[in-house]
Each structure stands twice: as structure tokens, then as C-alpha cells.
Amino acid sequence: MSEPSENPTYKFYYFNFRGLGEPIRLLLAYGGIEYEDVRIPKEEWPEHKPTMPLHQMPVLEIDESRVYQHVSILRYLGKKVGLSGESDWENLQIDMVADIMNEFRLKLVGVYQETDEEIKAKKLEDIKNETIPLYLGKLDGMVEENNGYLVAGKLTWVDVYLAGISDLWKLLAGYDVAADYSNLQNAIENVNSIETIKNWIENRPETEF
């Protein structure tokens, strides 16, 4: 993959859906990075699928190169827009939180994709009683200790990840799993009230999730 030019063009491919794509869109909005927001209609996905790396989206096209894996993209753009940590140690904390959030999402996906109704109900119980208190309790405690942010007492790209991904948690679990975690709500609000991001949210295409 060829390294991008100094002022690359950006083209973002995802569904017409917030989902895994929205944290990236929020970060692009934060950084004032212009891009083409390509939204593939669900019914056209089968024809696009084989053209995407690993047959998946989100994909960010930077000049001619297509990059993927949403957390990797967030880390890269986060550095570009000045939202990385100031030391290797801070970056380790940021990366850990990103991995925790991804792991949490995948546990919700495990419930969401279960087709056996009985097993699904059982899995949802476990999620409610164990996974959610463990993971969201952990993240909530971090925000409490970090001045309304997840890491290092200040805004980093992982806060933007949280604000962008929390809608997907609702879809996957079937209810607002983070509603009772006041510090997490606080952290999300701290991101969503940033002028550039607020502006994006007010003007973005309306979608259910």
C-alpha cells in the first residue's frame, strides 16, 4: 500500500448506518477533515462485498489505499487530529480502553447473532448480570477518575470512539446498556458537545441506528 500524499483525499465506505462507522465519522468531523461519505445501501452490499478488503466495512480510502479495521483507523486518525496520548504509557492506556470497548461490543454481538431464542434469553441474562456491570463499571470508574474522560484526564480519540459506538451497543443489546452509568454519559456528552462534532450530529443523515 502506497503512503498517502501530504494532502490526501479521503473516501469513507460504510452502510447508511452509524454502527462501527460513526466513531470514524465523528473523528473526521472533529479534525475538520473533508471526505466523501459513501453509504452503501444494504441491498447493494452483495455486489460491493468482494471488492472490499476482507469483505468488510468500514473502509477508509486514503488517496489510492484502502485501510480497514475500525480501531486501527481511529488510532491513525486520532494521531493526525492531535488526540493521541503524550507518552507511550498514555497510549497504552488509550489502546487498552479501545480493546476493552471492542471486546465488550463483540460480547454483545454474540447475543445479537444467537438464533435460538432460549439460548439468546440465557445469554442476555448473563450479559446483564455479569458482562455489563464488569465492562461498563470499569469504564465508568475510569471516567470518574479522569475528569470526565476515559484516559489521562483529557480528550483522546478513545472518548470519540465511545461517543460514536454507544448507539451500536443499544442496537445489539436491545436496550440502552449505558443509561445508568452517569460517568459514561458524561464522557459521551463531553464529546458530543464539541462544536465540530455537535455540528456533524445536527446535520448528519438521519438513520435509526
Add this chain to the structure above:
Amino acid sequence: MSEPSENPTYKFYYFNFRGLGEPIRLLLAYGGIEYEDVRIPKEEWPEHKPTMPLHQMPVLEIDESRVYQHVSILRYLGKKVGLSGESDWENLQIDMVADIMNEFRLKLVGVYQETDEEIKAKKLEDIKNETIPLYLGKLDGMVEENNGYLVAGKLTWVDVYLAGISDLWKLLAGYDVAADYSNLQNAIENVNSIETIKNWIENRPETEF
């Protein structure tokens, strides 16, 4: 979490098993970093579990701080031992490959944990026909283009990740899924033949996986 001292002490917690822990052990060996290799016996895990962050291992204790999430640890140590990329762009490629490998592993876990034998057989078929060719084909092609390494034509921490994790793929799938991918075998061999790593492999505790 407090930032480590200049010459921190390292203590590594995992099972007596290569699994998710081995890529980290290989990287520590590569860097000549001394550490205490704590191996929790399976039968003692229930008492240790609540003491571990997010009730999971591997955990690396750096001075007094316990860090977790194996890919985050690998990225942090990788930088410490000089195996990061030389630019943000190279680091993006490295991170993408790490995320691809983690995603691949989790797909294998989905089969491994399936308890319904009929569904398990079906899932294993899909893995064989779709997931393995797609993911390992992709990684194999990268090594082919990169001089025996995954990214940037040289050794980085993600090659060490590959060499350390490939045993776990075998366990999860029930057979050596990477056996027919000659470039991947090459990349693994390029890591395993590094003197410090070779020495670790020859002297490490013997375990089945």
C-alpha cells in the same frame, strides 16, 4: 495507573499454556527483558480471577501497574524493544494486521466454544471454506510482498504476534490451519530462528499448547 520507573520490574500472569500469552513472552525474550513468568494452574484460577482486571489474563505487571489486553501490551512492548514501524503509516499497517489476526482468532473461538455438535460441524465447514482462505490468504499474500515479514519488508512486533499465536489457532480449529500457507510458515520461521527467541523456545516450560 502510575507511570513505570526507568527500569521497571515486570511480572507476567497467564496460564501454564502458550495461548494468548506466548506472543508477549516471545517479545520479552526478543528484547532481553527480565520478568517473572507467573503461570497460574487452572485449578487455582477461580481464586485469582476476581483479582485480575476484567477477570482475565494475560496481565503484565509493570512495577505496581497491571496492564492487560494482549494486543495493547504487544504494541507497547514492541515499541520498547524497537519493533514498531518507522512512520504513522507503517504503524497503521502493523495495527491492521494485528486486528485482522485477533478477529481471525475470535472466529475460531466461536467454533471452539460451540456446544451443539451439529452446529459446530457446520461452523467448522464455513471456517474451512471461507474464513481461513480469506484471512490466512490475505496474511500470506502480505508476507509474500514483504520479504518474509507481514509489514514494511522487515521484522515488526506483529510478526512476533503471528509466531506466538499460531499454536492457539491449531488448538481452536483442531488442526494446523496455517500448514498450507508457505509464506506464513516462512514468516513464523523468520521469528522463531532469531537467537533470543530460539533460545526461549528451546528452554521454555513444555506444555501441550
